[in-house]
Amino acid sequence: MPVQRTFFGRPIPAVPPRRMALLLASVAIFAVITLVFTLPNSIPVGPSLGRFTDHKYSLPKMPKKLPGATSILNPFRPIAHPPPIQKNSTNGESKWHAGWNWRSPFSSSITLDENRSLLPPLRVRPPIYTYYDHTLEKDETLKEAHNAILLTWRRAWWAQGFKPVILSPAETMNNQLYVELQRLDLDSQLNTELMRWLAWENMGTGVLCNYLTLPMGPHEDPLLSYLRRGKYPGKLTRFEKLGSGIFVGEKAEITAAVKTALASPDLKSAKDFIGAVPSDTFLIDPHHDSLAFYDTQVVTDSYSKVAKDIVNDPAKGLQTLNQLIIAHLHSTWQNIFSAGIAVLKPQPEHMSALVQPARKLADFLAQCPVSPLPASCPPNRPKCKPCVSSVPLKIASPPVYRNTSALYTIGTVPHPYTMAILSSFRDNINVRWIRRDSERDPWLTILTKELLGTGVSGAPRVIKFKEAVASEYGTFHSLWVSAEKNLPHDLDWHFGFTIPRNATDTGKSETPVPGPERRPQEKPDPKDGPVPNPEEMQKEKELLKRARDFGQARSEAEEKLRGAIEAWNLADTEAWKFARAFLARSRVERIKWEDEEKKYAGGAGAERGRSEGWGRWFDD
Template sequence: MPVQRSILGKPLPPMPPKRIAVLLSTIAVFAIFTLVFTLPNSIPAGPSLGRFTDHKIPIPKLPKTLSPSILNPFRQAAHAPPVQKNSTSGEASWYSNWNWMSPFSSSVTLDENRSLLPPLIDRPPIYAYYDYTLQKGKSHKEAENAVLVTWRRAWWAQGFKPIILSPAEAMNNPLYAELQVLEVEPLLKTEISRWLAWENMGTGMLCHYLLLPMGSHEDPLLAFLRRGEYPRLTRFDRLGSGLFAGSKADITAAVKEALSNKALNESTDFITAVSPETFEIEPKNGVLAYYDTRTVKEKYSKVADEIEADGPRGLMVLNKLTVSHLHTTWQNTFSKGIAVIKPQPEHMTTAILPARKLAEFLIQCPSSPLPSSCPPNNPKCNPCISSHPLQITYPSVYRNTSDLYTIGTVPHPFTTALMSSSLNSESELTIPWIRRKSKRDPWLTTITAELLGTGVSGAPRVVKFKDVVASQYGTSHSLWTTAERDMPEDLDWYFGFTIPRNATDKGESETPVPGPERKPQVSSGPRNSPESAPTDEEVAMTKEKSLLKSAVEFGKARKPDEEKVRKAIEAWNLADTEAWRFARAFLERNRVERLKWEEEERKYAGGKAGAERGKNEGWGRWFDDR
């Protein structure tokens, strides 16, 4: 039964719930107005009531100085991390930190133009001994220098720090005086001096400059050697004195044992001068190629004959052979070819032109005195055949495939917007157009579509892109440059071998297989004469070149109004901007690291051993038509 309500004993008529709610609301409003307008007037004049309370309720205030981070502008300002040494190059600047996988660098660096990069990985030292003081002809020294450059490039590309030692390091060893009083053969004395120089430096690897790494970057042996920790003094089976690895204590013990050997003069090399228990022998060394005298005579007799006939010229032929084997090994590693990323095919043909040319150079058959030969560590390799070169593809997405090499060109969001608006008949690149018509982060969204799908925001896409660019796996399987700058000049060090620079050669060298395919196929397609009308593709390319040039010039000097447009584009495309800055900074840091190392090494070994000569020749014509 419903409840019967009453007042003063008299029953009230029933009232609907809606009316009760209205009544209660009216009473509440009346009570509030009564308190506001009547209570202050009823308090007598006198001391303030505030003196009867001991506490105050503080009113929160916004900080006077806000954080410069666009991601959290209300965060209190904080000091930016200190500037590290060698952390700038041109307009690129970076900060190395373990938190480098943060989506946006400014959250850590507090600087929009400062990229957050992974800490530099320590490169374990690998030493080669070379006596530059010996009297040799100019041609002989030039040939040996070319071999040393090849040795340095190959090991640098695999993550090591190749250092050339000389008699100066051996003489700096306190044990050198003991060697001088011993009567030993000159060759054995040189071998012991080599070990004294190594012992003077400490833990690391001692390598002959004719031993090169030829295999995948992920090979277990190379991964072990890159860790730089060697529990036992180790030599490698069937490589003789080509490579040793050990700690400082083990090296010192071995040198002292050799110098105290009473039958030292009867030894043929350092290995026989110590007891067999001194070394641990590593049988799995299939990634190492040693071009010693015995190997060259057995496998490459033509080269051995060249060396015997003319030492300097034969050494240059041998160096040419090793470079071709390094290139062939790289091509075998990436058997599925090269992917040149082209996410916006309708207006990015010109921007990826340097990447396409680099890919064309990499698929060429390397010039070799023995085209059908294989490295000594891999006799069953697949020599390059011009009739079946590696394939170059132009996907719009990045594919994580271990045997596919990727070359990516990252455009600045302004470059993307400029080309997109101009090629879509937009009259002017304005802020309203950016906000209303342009897509947000189009470049990064496109290349990561296959990996992450279409329903993912920009932050996880940036994290994935950074992993692709800067992880150990990513650096050995891809190269990422920016669209507004030329291709780096030191790519030989990035790949570990001399890249062919013959722009007219499309990999059509003679094949080692006899038959009608020995001669290169000549294209029979007609070429446009100067009088013929340009095609639609040529017109588009011409317009793209002009737009890309405008984007490059715009990036160098900007007026205040233009600066507003650029800032608006960067704010609208945070993920694309972060990717562009990250790729630019990472590539520049690699270059700065190598140049700093070269500058330090120039002080030693006479300043010339292993130094490049004419290294910039032949690269300028890459970009003549861009």
């Protein structure tokens, strides 16, 4: 007999199975409808999880509705045209689109192109002008010396965010006031000074700078920040004790000063432009700690050895002066980043070959520059800390990114496939391994762990990474390169000085001096991760080569594998594409500007032949 169930002593009627199934289905449908229509309205307005993250980098709010669609996540919403392709937005495999919404976590949501990264708009580089008369008859060696100094001047100002422009007599003759200058019989030095001012007046608002005046200070220096804004209201400005080294002003004030000088009855007795105009023409600024002016008096007083070389052999002496300026630019950079260089290594194990080029670059930057006066300081920083080989700049390989102003960061960004085969230390991976055994976005998760913790999704991590790469602060405090490409050969323009290419000689005094292969090896820091043995290092290099080959040519199966690993690591993929595109655009910007400037001033200040580059992975 069936069991008769009771409730408080009363029998419970049996329910047939079909009616029970119908009852349960009805309850389930009612519950789903209730959740869909009542849950959104039941969520109170107030603090959300966003308060646990940095509000400055919080995700943009999504609109509730779009025209013709009930939700931005609706897969059936109307198809939109992608933004128009901008000029000069492609370099090899790198593609980009500039927009103010570049902090969006994933570029494809804006560009509607999986391979086009969303970058910040190019910053407007204010022009800074210098004057050089390339038409004068000079010995070839002297021309080469002048060209070397002009190239150093251009690199230093370009790295600080300016557009250095070399003016010549062509700009002077294009000025309507040039006719008045021709009528005057002036001393050659004063005539050259006035031609310089006429060339500047022809160009308009900006900064007029002697090519022996260079920026030697941090990017955040108040004066350099002011000059980068490109707006100079008020009177013409010059700087105390810098003489004719640098002037700042607007077009109207420049024109008025030039006309006043040409009309001055005491013009012929003046020694320079400052003496040809009334004393109240200029506002004299005493604050110029970030500017170094290597004029004749400074070189004679502070660097007498170089001054003697210039007197004995002008061409050779100017080359020596150029070497001294480069050494001062390099040592100033080392003083700014006194905490050292961080070569990021988010996955310490099996990543030594991956970061090897970045580590070699760090060695070059940390070594003492070659200088005719090793213990000397720039004229604007008499109390600098000269580089000492016995106490080199510290180089570390932390797994996380630290936003520290005194620490320079070099990051090597791998493609998810490169990261996967190196971290697994295996030759082949497949979709099953990706889905079941690999973690999502491991590189970016470890990199931002100290900033955001462990309970944050990939989107906020991407935003933090983009800030580190492309913000104005991040651009001048870090360098991010692709793991699958060689380091760019033109990094001198990024840092603002010629980077030494030989890190074999450490400069330490050793008696007798052993060969490089017999020098005592520095002990590795345990914090930098395990040191691979020769067999492991060789395998890491082979896996890196496999990753490079995988990125160049792919079969149908490899294309499927690439799509799978990129879909599984959306944040890491976005970071890799963003860093690669940002570096490529920086190079395109500079090369386009340099090719344009070669047309003027006889090509003065141009590189005489391209550098041989850094070599593939710095193979010894």
